[in-house]
Amino acid sequence: MYCKCGREGFYLRRHSGEILCKRCFTRSIEKTVFKTIRRERLFEPNDRIMIALSGGKDSLTLLYILSKCKYEIFAVTIDEGVSGYREEGISISKSITEKLGIKHYIFTFKEFYGYSLEELYNLALSKGIDLLGCTFCGILRRRLLNSAAIKLGATKVATGHNLDDEAQTVFINLMRGDVSRLMRLGTKPPRHREGFVPRVKPLRYIPEKEIAIYAHLMGFPLYERECPYVRASLRDEVRDLLNQIENRHPGTKFAMVRAADKLSQLLEDRIGEIKYCIKCSSPSSKEVCRACQVLMMLGINFY
Amino acid sequence: MYCKCGREGFYLRRHSGEILCKRCFTRSIEKTVFKTIRRERLFEPNDRIMIALSGGKDSLTLLYILSKCKYEIFAVTIDEGVSGYREEGISISKSITEKLGIKHYIFTFKEFYGYSLEELYNLALSKGIDLLGCTFCGILRRRLLNSAAIKLGATKVATGHNLDDEAQTVFINLMRGDVSRLMRLGTKPPRHREGFVPRVKPLRYIPEKEIAIYAHLMGFPLYERECPYVRASLRDEVRDLLNQIENRHPGTKFAMVRAADKLSQLLEDRIGEIKYCIKCSSPSSKEVCRACQVLMMLGINFY
Numbered sequence: 295m296y297c298k299c300g301r302e303g304f305y306l307r308r309h310s311g312e313i314l315c316k317r318c319f320t321r322s323i324e325k326t327v328f329k330t331i332r333r334e335r336l337f338e339p340n341d342r343i344m345i346a347l348s349g350g351k352d353s354l355t356l357l358y359i360l361s362k363c364k365y366e367i368f369a370v371t372i373d374e375g376v377s378g379y380r381e382e383g384i385s386i387s388k389s390i391t392e393k394l395g396i397k398h399y400i401f402t403f404k405e406f407y408g409y410s411l412e413e414l415y416n417l418a419l420s421k422g423i424d425l426l427g428c429t430f431c432g433i434l435r436r437r438l439l440n441s442a443a444i445k446l447g448a449t450k451v452a453t454g455h456n457l458d459d460e461a462q463t464v465f466i467n468l469m470r471g472d473v474s475r476l477m478r479l480g481t482k483p484p485r486h487r488e489g490f491v492p493r494v495k496p497l498r499y500i501p502e503k504e505i506a507i508y509a510h511l512m513g514f515p516l517y518e519r520e521c522p523y524v525r526a527s528l529r530d531e532v533r534d535l536l537n538q539i540e541n542r543h544p545g546t547k548f549a550m551v552r553a554a555d556k557l558s559q560l561l562e563d564r565i566g567e568i569k570y571c572i573k574c575s576s577p578s579s580k581e582v583c584r585a586c587q588v589l590m591m592l593g594i595n596f597y
Numbered sequence: 598m599y600c601k602c603g604r605e606g607f608y609l610r611r612h613s614g615e616i617l618c619k620r621c622f623t624r625s626i627e628k629t630v631f632k633t634i635r636r637e638r639l640f641e642p643n644d645r646i647m648i649a650l651s652g653g654k655d656s657l658t659l660l661y662i663l664s665k666c667k668y669e670i671f672a673v674t675i676d677e678g679v680s681g682y683r684e685e686g687i688s689i690s691k692s693i694t695e696k697l698g699i700k701h702y703i704f705t706f707k708e709f710y711g712y713s714l715e716e717l718y719n720l721a722l723s724k725g726i727d728l729l730g731c732t733f734c735g736i737l738r739r740r741l742l743n744s745a746a747i748k749l750g751a752t753k754v755a756t757g758h759n760l761d762d763e764a765q766t767v768f769i770n771l772m773r774g775d776v777s778r779l780m781r782l783g784t785k786p787p788r789h790r791e792g793f794v795p796r797v798k799p800l801r802y803i804p805e806k807e808i809a810i811y812a813h814l815m816g817f818p819l820y821e822r823e824c825p826y827v828r829a830s831l832r833d834e835v836r837d838l839l840n841q842i843e844n845r846h847p848g849t850k851f852a853m854v855r856a857a858d859k860l861s862q863l864l865e866d867r868i869g870e871i872k873y874c875i876k877c878s879s880p881s882s883k884e885v886c887r888a889c890q891v892l893m894m895l896g897i898n899f900y
Contacts, residue, residue: 468771469842471852473859531845535838539772542834549774556776561863 305507309545316511323508327359327496336494337365337450344448344491345369346439347391347398349383350517351509352454354390356497358512360452361394367452368397370442372435375403375410379519386515401442403434407594415523417592427525430588436493437585440576443491455495458502461547462532464554469532474579477561479554489570490577501547608810612848619814626811630662630799639797640668640753647751647794648672649742650694650701652686653820654812655757657693659800661815663755664697670755671700673745675738678706678713682822689818704745706737710897718826720895730828733891740888743879746794758798761805764850765835767857772835777882780864782857792873793880804850 295303301315314322331337345360347353347369360367371387373380384400391398404410409417411431418425443451460479467476497505509516539546570576571583573590582590598606604618617625634640648663650656650672663670674690676683687703694701707713712720714734721728746754763782770779800808812819843849873879874886876893885893 464771468767468853468856469846469849471856471859473856473863476856476860528846531842535842539834539838543772543831546772550771553771553774553776553779556774557779557860560776561860 341449343367343450344443346453347387349386354514356454370399373402433584451493456497456502461550464550644752646670646753647746649756650690652689657817659757673702676705736887754796759800759805764853767853
């Protein structure tokens with residue numbers, strides 16, 4: 295089986311039926327990212343783009359592909375403070391940003407919140423509070439990313455969310471009946487608002503599997519450790535389920551994400567007035583944003 | 598475990614945590630149907646309601662519950678012409694409508710289309726066309742139901758679709774990225790239009806399992822045969838998948854259907870102008886409706 299360029303086939307893209315050689319495969323990934331950026335107008339010429347860099351395959355791929363463009367970019371790694379786990383991601387992130395000549399900053403939970411993730415877990419345990427694994431950590435990570443972006447003068451934050459992540463989110467929102475979150479999931483970056491730097495997801499249409507292959511072909515170091523705080527989650531279940539469906543019906547994840555896009559376009563003007571958290575002034579759908587809710591629950595007086 | 602009325606518990610409704618005795622269970626089913634009719638304004642006082650009665654548990658339940666109301670109702674059974682299968686449904690339908698004193702009519706594919714389902718399949722085979730099992734038959738059944746409704750002066754057609762059917766449809770539309778179908782799935786009956794009798798689904802919020810139990814408690818005869826033309830379908834896969842999810846997360850099917858309702862409410866005014874089939878004048882999203890497409894494909898000159 296041969297690629298349409300004549301070289302030996304290397305990858306069969308099941309949802310389109312294409313056979314691709316290594317070269318055409320990597321090009322097609324990069325082209326998809328560039329097309330997403332252009333079509334969805336993710337960036338403007340004067341944007342100063344902060345890349346959320348964990349050191350995993352997705353964010354490395356994002357960093358590498360964006361480094362080929364003429365945008366002004368820099369990278370930020372969040373160190374939650376989980377010993378034996380995050381060090382690996384930090385060292386990968388350091389070495390790749392050095393190689394590419396991209397500025398790299400590290401922000402820690404400890405410095406920002408006064409507690410590392412480990413300490414937050416112990417604090418919660420001592421109060422008999424059951425923190426919801428990755429959800430809770432994600433909330434605090436996003437808050438810190440936003441603060442870092444403001445501090446460093448970024449106008450956009452780019453994250454490495456891939457097609458699988460997005461399809462999972464679509465399905466989770468649907469199974470929770472959470473229409474307003476479903477609506478806000480579109481590609482278009484939200485308007486810049488006081489105190490909130492818009493987040494964009496240039497890898498949103500690339501399947502996780504193809505990012506893994508791209509990362510392997512590019513020789514990116516593999517982030518092998520798993521966070522010890524990871525727990526079985528609804529997202530894991532939904533991941534398995536969507537993989538089952540995708541296997542039998544290639545293209546399903548893509549169709550789901552596109553459906554969410556169409557819905558958010560159709561409903562763009564129906565999204566209610568944005569409120570701001572009364573504690574921290576972050577944009578929030580609730581009176582108190584989720585990050586402040588978590589911090590209040592733990593008795594951390596952040597402000 | 599006891600029901601809140603003091604009687605012995607018989608059913609645990611997992612998504613709400615209620616324990617119900619037989620009496621409270623059957624009442625709760627009926628109340629849900631009445632509430633759906635009222636809240637969604639499915640019927641108006643002068644409606645003449647035609648019930649699509651296959652003889653299966655869903656349509657029997659629908660008929661029985663609607664027979665307790667003061668609406669003017671009658672029943673129609675479609676005989677596709679599948680020997681050894683449909684006879685059972687027809688005899689069940691006849692005996693229950695007789696018992697309840699409800700008028701009952703039978704319409705056949707043979708008389709309406711000139712071919713029974715069996716003959717249509719053979720015709721397709723001889724032309725090398727692969728008819729898509731239940732999809733194709735459903736399209737022709739709906740067309741005939743609409744014609745029967747017009748002929749008999751019905752102002753609404755009520756079908757026995759349950760919560761499981763609806764959640765499956767939501768998910769299938771999503772996995773196909775078919776936003777316009779997703780939007781049109783709401784409960785509100787579509788406006789009455791020339792040549793089209795609105796269809797409503799009063800059992801839309803009742804899980805299939807609960808309908809099966811209700812039908813059993815009411816002593817409805819069980820329709821045991823399966824149509825020999827049934828083929829493994831996407832819907833079967835989706836059924837399994839949603840049952841897996843519902844088992845682990847009770848209430849998911851309900852949340853999905855409610856999400857679709859909210860979307861269709863939000864998007865009510867975004868649904869494009871209805872077109873009419875150029876062949877048969879039925880309302881259709883395409884130039885030629887699906888029923889006419891199928892008939893044309895088979896070379897049947899229907900008009």
